[in-house]
Amino acid sequence: MSYKDLEDKIDQRNVYLRYNVELEGPAIKPEEDEEVAKILPNDEPFRSIALTILNENRDEAITIVKKALDDGISPLDIINEGLMKGMDAVSLLYTKGIYFLPDLMLSGDAMMESVKECEAVLGHKSDSKATVVSFVAEGDPHDIGKNLILMFLRAGGYEAIDMGRDVPASDVVEAVKKYHPIFLTGTALMTTTMTAFPKVVKALEDADLEVPAIGCGGGAVRKDFVESFPMSVYGVEAYHTPKLADAILNDKKDWKDLRKEYSDVVGGFVSEYS
Amino acid sequence: MSYKDLEDKIDQRNVYLRYNVELEGPAIKPEEDEEVAKILPNDEPFRSIALTILNENRDEAITIVKKALDDGISPLDIINEGLMKGMDAVSLLYTKGIYFLPDLMLSGDAMMESVKECEAVLGHKSDSKATVVSFVAEGDPHDIGKNLILMFLRAGGYEAIDMGRDVPASDVVEAVKKYHPIFLTGTALMTTTMTAFPKVVKALEDADLEVPAIGCGGGAVRKDFVESFPMSVYGVEAYHTPKLADAILNDKKDWKDLRKEYSDVVGGFVSEYS
Amino acid sequence: MKRFTQMEYKDPDELLFGHAKYPISIGNDTEIGAGHVIPEINVAPGEGTEESKEKMVSECRNITRSASDRAVNIGLPAFILEQEHISQQTNNPDWTAECTQAQVEVLEKYHDEYGIKTGLRATPADIRDEEKDSGFWSSDLFNRVIESIEASAENGAAIVSIETTGGKSVSDYGISRGDPKAILFGIGVLGSMDMEYMWEKIVPICKKHNTIPGGDTDCSQSNTAMFLAGGLLDKDCSHTLTALARAMGAARSLVAVECGAQGPLKDCGYENPIVKAISGVPISTEGKNAVCAHSDLMGNLMASVTDMWSNESVYHREEMGGTTPEVWLQATGYEAALMNTAIETGEGKTLRDLYTLTDKYRDPQALILAYDNAYRIGEAIVKNGDDPYLRARAAAIEAGAIINEAVDSKKMYLTRFERDSLDSALKVLKKLPTESDKFTKDCIRKYSRKVPDFDPKNYEL
Amino acid sequence: MKRFTQMEYKDPDELLFGHAKYPISIGNDTEIGAGHVIPEINVAPGEGTEESKEKMVSECRNITRSASDRAVNIGLPAFILEQEHISQQTNNPDWTAECTQAQVEVLEKYHDEYGIKTGLRATPADIRDEEKDSGFWSSDLFNRVIESIEASAENGAAIVSIETTGGKSVSDYGISRGDPKAILFGIGVLGSMDMEYMWEKIVPICKKHNTIPGGDTDCSQSNTAMFLAGGLLDKDCSHTLTALARAMGAARSLVAVECGAQGPLKDCGYENPIVKAISGVPISTEGKNAVCAHSDLMGNLMASVTDMWSNESVYHREEMGGTTPEVWLQATGYEAALMNTAIETGEGKTLRDLYTLTDKYRDPQALILAYDNAYRIGEAIVKNGDDPYLRARAAAIEAGAIINEAVDSKKMYLTRFERDSLDSALKVLKKLPTESDKFTKDCIRKYSRKVPDFDPKNYEL
Numbered sequence A, B: 001m002s003y004k005d006l007e008d009k010i011d012q013r014n015v016y017l018r019y020n021v022e023l024e025g026p027a028i029k030p031e032e033d034e035e036v037a038k039i040l041p042n043d044e045p046f047r048s049i050a051l052t053i054l055n056e057n058r059d060e061a062i063t064i065v066k067k068a069l070d071d072g073i074s075p076l077d078i079i080n081e082g083l084m085k086g087m088d089a090v091s092l093l094y095t096k097g098i099y100f101l102p103d104l105m106l107s108g109d110a111m112m113e114s115v116k117e118c119e120a121v122l123g124h125k126s127d128s129k130a131t132v133v134s135f136v137a138e139g140d141p142h143d144i145g146k147n148l149i150l151m152f153l154r155a156g157g158y159e160a161i162d163m164g165r166d167v168p169a170s171d172v173v174e175a176v177k178k179y180h181p182i183f184l185t186g187t188a189l190m191t192t193t194m195t196a197f198p199k200v201v202k203a204l205e206d207a208d209l210e211v212p213a214i215g216c217g218g219g220a221v222r223k224d225f226v227e228s229f230p231m232s233v234y235g236v237e238a239y240h241t242p243k244l245a246d247a248i249l250n251d252k253k254d255w256k257d258l259r260k261e262y263s264d265v266v267g268g269f270v271s272e273y274s
Numbered sequence C, D: 001m002k003r004f005t006q007m008e009y010k011d012p013d014e015l016l017f018g019h020a021k022y023p024i025s026i027g028n029d030t031e032i033g034a035g036h037v038i039p040e041i042n043v044a045p046g047e048g049t050e051e052s053k054e055k056m057v058s059e060c061r062n063i064t065r066s067a068s069d070r071a072v073n074i075g076l077p078a079f080i081l082e083q084e085h086i087s088q089q090t091n092n093p094d095w096t097a098e099c100t101q102a103q104v105e106v107l108e109k110y111h112d113e114y115g116i117k118t119g120l121r122a123t124p125a126d127i128r129d130e131e132k133d134s135g136f137w138s139s140d141l142f143n144r145v146i147e148s149i150e151a152s153a154e155n156g157a158a159i160v161s162i163e164t165t166g167g168k169s170v171s172d173y174g175i176s177r178g179d180p181k182a183i184l185f186g187i188g189v190l191g192s193m194d195m196e197y198m199w200e201k202i203v204p205i206c207k208k209h210n211t212i213p214g215g216d217t218d219c220s221q222s223n224t225a226m227f228l229a230g231g232l233l234d235k236d237c238s239h240t241l242t243a244l245a246r247a248m249g250a251a252r253s254l255v256a257v258e259c260g261a262q263g264p265l266k267d268c269g270y271e272n273p274i275v276k277a278i279s280g281v282p283i284s285t286e287g288k289n290a291v292c293a294h295s296d297l298m299g300n301l302m303a304s305v306t307d308m309w310s311n312e313s314v315y316h317r318e319e320m321g322g323t324t325p326e327v328w329l330q331a332t333g334y335e336a337a338l339m340n341t342a343i344e345t346g347e348g349k350t351l352r353d354l355y356t357l358t359d360k361y362r363d364p365q366a367l368i369l370a371y372d373n374a375y376r377i378g379e380a381i382v383k384n385g386d387d388p389y390l391r392a393r394a395a396a397i398e399a400g401a402i403i404n405e406a407v408d409s410k411k412m413y414l415t416r417f418e419r420d421s422l423d424s425a426l427k428v429l430k431k432l433p434t435e436s437d438k439f440t441k442d443c444i445r446k447y448s449r450k451v452p453d454f455d456p457k458n459y460e461l
């Protein structure tokens, strides 16, 4: 029988389902989501500013922020009451599966550039929650995971230091000395580069340094491997990073806690094995 | 098209080959194999005795052995110059892929029963090379691997103690105390029973006991797991067991050596990973 | 108990994957053998999880969640999770209860949330021991097995199976010595008796809890032979003798169905195509997507007439592509999808034939399971349907004839070892008595002596 | 260099697994694309083996021995071993030389002993780094890559491949932001330029050593999109945009062939069906037997027109069924056996269609790679064959049209996110300039600023 004839005979639903299509709820405007509504500020200009972030509109964001600054609104208030609230809403929608990565990236770009405008007026960098250092393991060129992590961290209010890819353990040690991060993230996509993680731990120990946790993740990295050395926690999804950092910052969790409480901390399903 | 029509169209060799058939050499009588010829004794009655073993002929073996004993031939000579030579030849043919397991089992049965006849005259058990203790891990009912091991050990001239299946670590310790084996073999077929091996090691250590090596093998057992605790060596094929025991007995190898030299010791291909 | 004395299928060509004469329905909108093939995933609990009930429950839950998550992420319409219990679970029926509950809960959640069709097959371990426990049919261990079966059924398992081990000590002896008589006694007589004893107990329990009695497998016997037979260059067991053992295994596994098991028969029963041809119950099989668990020489052929497609078992750990419940469900799920496409397009029989012909002559073991030959063996069985011994013997003799015909027509090639062991086995089998009692008595005498673990009292003999 | 401006295949229906218009012969009696499908096995070296040359050589040898041993034990007539080199191997061309030698030696031994057809594909790593090494096209790292390619060819690799990374920084930016223009610039312009530069160097080296220049893949770009796209419930990258990126990837991977690469193209190039339709070279693909490495939504479809069937990659360790080189070669080998049976019986096209239809509408990414649609995208490419930019753009637009038609005919269903991102991408793509220079200048301006790693000088722009 011809290809076309065969094709016409199939009831697709007996072979596969597109659960993403099946489950889609009705379209709503992002700002109409109940939880988002709770996050968004009600007062102007903060509400408008937050909405430009929510709408991923970089140019508009900069324009409104500049105007607000001209109007004498406090740059710190613009950041905290406007821009960050918008970003919080974006993160929430991502977690709920309504927004997607590009939304996050574009909102993040809009936010970061708007923050820069505020900082110009402020005369110095605005406060971040804390500092996190991110690197890709020595010998490894795969860096997209790490780049996502940087974005999620920044969107989450952290100062995220990008050490790039193929980073020697000694450079990581230097960065820890310099930035005193509350969290380190390492990404390795290969069996033969994930071995850099225990080397980093060793180098930190040798230098008498400690961080609350090193999140180790990436393509070929396995949980059993990561848990075979100390100071580390296995990282699954890039968007988990700010949640892990929050747990360290707010709840004083360390790597031992995070290993045990990972799925609670990130608040989602994580495939587990022992 | 119908099944039969389809079938007739296939050139099998484009789909699969039967390398076992492809590679088969011409049929020869076992005793004509060059290497076997070197092993077999030339003098009677030893040659006839060895041949009955080689021919897996239990009844005939017992008859000839009895007759030789009646004729006043030394029972030890019958064992060492006749029966064991036959068995050596059988093992050789197995290793070369000419004999198969049932040959080995039947020759082994013939040999063991003939040995018993000799021992009856001798008035005590004949000397074995040394003692090996074999067990199946606690909680595990799979015992065929262990049974093969017993047979290979006995065919190889060892006293093999069969502890059966589902054996608690404490019983293994008692057996070590009692028999002073040069080698222990443990078999586990399940992920959740191979954990008995490190427990046995721990129990031995606690009792201040040591064996040169514990061969740990069986279906679900992995080399990486076995090498995660001391005293152990990963066992691959049952017929490797007497070769490992030989290496311990003759070359004073211990578990550390055996791990490194496994494939040399057993003299065959062993799939390796690190 | 009604023995099968005729074939439920009237023509081998009616056999097709996804279609069973007597399909079953297991709730959650899920039917098996009703027109589509369903993937089955089975993951062995990781080392150390046997240490406590809590660990085991959590392990079972995690396996279920991972599998379910991947299933919806790749769009599978249906899947079955099998959990093969380890001895600790069966030894402690409360473990069975809680593990089953945890797994069923997760599956229901996914069913509710996504509409995915799913269900649990629980397989308690046969922890009875011929060596240790003189009461093979009534003893503490026996009771534990029965309680665990009840705990599985009671706590929501959709299907309950078990791999009974009756006759194993004798068949083990026979397999390792190439002794066809011992194999026949172990499988055809002792195995069948034990299966009957067990399934007469299991079926009512399942019925009581509205659970499907799934059926058994000759794993403990024919699979032992298959594993010893190994690959082409292995030298432990002749592949022809193994084929005969497999044929006998069909006569044995049929007993569970005769006692009321409804299928899907256990995945590891490579004899299932024969049992399906006879009885019409749905079956699960495994082959090329069970390479994680073992190597066989009929990886495609085993899909030809199956209703569920399984990975047999895999370590619970992480692959680059995800954890093993995810990865291996995807493997079996994608193969099932291919079969379902073939069914949908009306090309099911073509694909069935391709699966079959890929392996049919690869090895004698494959040959006798090709659906036409499986059917022939089925016929030999039902012709002697009333007598478990005679039908197992007939199955083996028919399998031998099938191999010989293929050799004569130059489609099958044998090594000398395979040739010789087939000839001598057929000679032995053909000479055996035609009365079951006589055979049994003879074997009791012979094997009580030769096989230390074998105690006729265990079988009330 | 001759650009493809017409299709080598005249009708999509001519496309079939195991058959390439221009088959190749690699020695050891082995031909690829000459009427049968050959399994390909690829195993990643274990952790720690990167520590010394000795360890790596031994690791490579062990992988080869295990695979070869299983191949003969299950009766495979042929297989290809691929070794993807890690950075240490390419950084030290003497490692490449010795590893290659060790692997070739084992393969030859098995060929001699058993007659099995076999050969090695060596894939040195593209260790050039846009960020670190300003000389992307001439520098120490660049030289090391070229030396390693020569070392592979010189030491007996039958096939040499590489996964070039040109344009990656810009396409990464585009993929994570849903920016179709950046993706097109990264893949269609920069990627194509880099591939041309590299393959103009690689092909003569291979010729010199009588090695087959195997070809490249758009792994660094379209596969990144595919991995971010993930499963149905993932939320990182739109599956429609990913489909467009894949179509562009075909225009890019074609460049290696235009420079003289003869195939089999690299397994991870999911765009290969398109490249085969255009150029007639044999291809390797991966899908349902690469679940060990990653999850895709087209696991069967990818087999439809392939010439080698790969597992992509797996950890080197032990399964219950053996070590991973054994287990996964068996998996790909058994699937290849099914395809070869279909070919032998004249049912190749039926199986091809079943493979295709199993996944065709499962996801937009699958849809555009179904062989009929792949062919259409091929036509869009050759119509603009002379201009790498325009042809990549045309490929994407055609892919979009294919998706829209399927949606219109109610065979393909999209989520809102997929729908919106497709609409907006097509709008952007259609509006782009029709002159390559203009587009390039515009992009250089825009992305030099936005993408820190991107330096036009790397491409002599």
Ligand code: B12
Residues within 6 Å of the ligand: A139, A140, A141, A142, A143, A144, A145, A146, A148, A149, A185, A186, A187, A188, A189, A190, A191, A192, A214, A215, A216, A217, A218, A219, A220, A234, A235, A236, A237, A238, A239, A240, A241, C320, D044, D045, D084, D085, D086, D087, D123, D124, D125, D126, D127, D128, D162, D163, D164, D165, D168, D172, D219, D220, D221, D223, D224, D227, D228, D293, D294, D312, D313, D314, D315
């Ligand atoms: C795209 C890709 C490439 C691109 C990289 C492009 C880039 N910009 O990074 C290119 C072409 C360069 C490439 C090259 C190679 N690659 Co590559 N590549 C891939 C591929 C297909 C996708 C990787 C990817 O981008 N994924 C998406 C990102 C987002 O995922 P991710 O980084 O893992 O991050 C996610 C999580 O892990 C997590 N995460 C990561 N880190 C952390 C940390 C924390 C704290 C947390 C919470 C989370 C977290 O967050 C992300 C999800 O949200 C993978 C396949 C795979 N299965 O991963 C192979 C893969 C990584 N590559 C592989 C190989 C072998 C290579 C090569 C060596 C091949 C060769 N010989 O040419 C070369 C490397 C050469 C060299 N220089 O050494 C193998 C590695 C095998 C192994 N076990 O070692 C893989 C696994 C493919 C395979 N299965 O064979 N590759």
Ligand code: B12
Residues within 6 Å of the ligand: B139, B140, B141, B142, B143, B144, B145, B146, B148, B149, B185, B186, B187, B188, B189, B190, B191, B192, B214, B215, B216, B217, B218, B219, B220, B234, B235, B236, B237, B238, B239, B240, B241, C044, C045, C084, C085, C086, C087, C123, C124, C125, C126, C127, C128, C162, C163, C164, C165, C168, C172, C219, C220, C221, C223, C224, C227, C228, C293, C294, C312, C313, C314, C315, D320
């Ligand atoms: C036959 C079989 C059974 C039979 C056992 C019969 C018997 N007499 O032993 C029966 C039916 C009883 C059985 C039961 C079960 N089984 Co079972 N069984 C198998 C099977 C199919 C074959 C085992 C076998 O006999 N192989 C042949 C022998 C010779 O191999 P071997 O023992 O491994 O020995 C070889 C080597 O390992 C080596 N060797 C072994 N030890 C040593 C030591 C040294 C020093 C050396 C050098 C070599 C060496 O020598 C031999 C080769 O020459 C395996 C599959 C498999 N892949 O192994 C599953 C398998 C072992 N069973 C399994 C399971 C789950 C079970 C059950 C729990 C299932 C259930 N729920 O009912 C029950 C156990 C119930 C209980 N009481 O706990 C799983 C284990 C999974 C896991 N990772 O934990 C397996 C792996 C199947 C699978 N893939 O799912 N099983």
